[in-house]
Amino acid sequence: MLPPELPPLPALTRAEGELIDRYLEVVDLLGRINPGRPGHTYGGLRAAQALVTKAVALRDALAVMHRRGETELHAPTLARALRVLDGERRTARVTLPPRSDS
Secondary structure (H helix, E strand, C coil): CCCCCCCCCCCCCCHHHHHHHHHHHHHHHHHHHCCCCCHHHHHHHHHHHHHHHHHHHHHHHHHHHHHHCCCCCCCCHHHHHHHHHHHHHHHHCCCCCCCCCC
8 A cells, every 4th residue: 555645845946945955954963862852872962963064054055045035934835845844743853742740
């Protein structure tokens, strides 16, 4: 059985697509570093080391947009793209997990 087909990505400029991709890379690394979630220090260390490079790429994507005159972020369109790319699950790893009051 085939998995359900994902909705299509909204139309994005190349720079917007780059922004979304770089943002999700940073989010994934922050989720691996999150001290409120279980994991190993070595994995967090490796993610923190990679974060520097990915943050520079994110900055560069925004700089390209700005230079090209794309001065406004079209939040509804970009949010739709994030949802198609599993952004809700990926960004949830950055937040604190639900409290387990036992």
